[in-house]
Each structure stands twice: as C-alpha cells, then as structure tokens.
Amino acid sequence: MKHVLAVLVALLAILTWTFAGTIVELESYRATNAQGLCHVPGTDYAADAAARQQREQCLMATQTGTGPVRHLLNALGIF
Incomplete structure (x- = not known):
C-alpha cells in the first residue's frame, strides 16, 4: 500500500510539473471569470460575437492578485 501511494504522489508531481503552465493559465481564467472582472x-454575449471575443481576450489577459503557486494549489483542490 505504501508503494502505491508513493507511485500516485510521484505521478501527481510529474503531471503537475508537466502541465503547470496550462493549469495556471486555466485557473487564472477561471478566477477572473468567477470574479466577473471582464463582464459588461x-x-x-450569445448574440454578439465581437463582444464575446473582446471578453475572451480580457479573460486571457487579466491577472488576478493570486500568484502561480496559489493557482496550482487552487486547481489541485488544496487551497
């Protein structure tokens, strides 16, 4: 059982390291959207494609006050 847990922890660490940039980007997008920072x-948005595109660009460009480590912890459900 100890070995299985060690393998799972190692696999989680490898996947987190590999996909850290994408995880941070998606979590930042989610946090910005949840806070409503780009909503007009x-x-x-369903009818106006230009407004939807402008909102998407805003969501991708906006940085919340949270750092990358906090985004990783939020995405993993730890914090």
Whole structure:
C-alpha cells in the first residue's frame, strides 16, 4: 500500500510539473471569470460575437492578485 501511494504522489508531481503552465493559465481564467472582472452588464454575449471575443481576450489577459503557486494549489483542490 505504501508503494502505491508513493507511485500516485510521484505521478501527481510529474503531471503537475508537466502541465503547470496550462493549469495556471486555466485557473487564472477561471478566477477572473468567477470574479466577473471582464463582464459588461447588459451585453448579450450569445448574440454578439465581437463582444464575446473582446471578453475572451480580457479573460486571457487579466491577472488576478493570486500568484502561480496559489493557482496550482487552487486547481489541485488544496487551497
């Protein structure tokens, strides 16, 4: 049982290291979206493709006050 746990922890560490950049990017996107930082009230994003594209660019470019390590911990469900 001890070996299985060690293998799982090692696999998690390898995957986290490999995909850390993508994890941080997606978690930053999620946090920005959850906080509503790029939302424009009264805009119908389903009908207006230009507004939707502008919002997507804002979501990708906006940095929350949280650092990359915190984003990793949030994505892993630790923090």
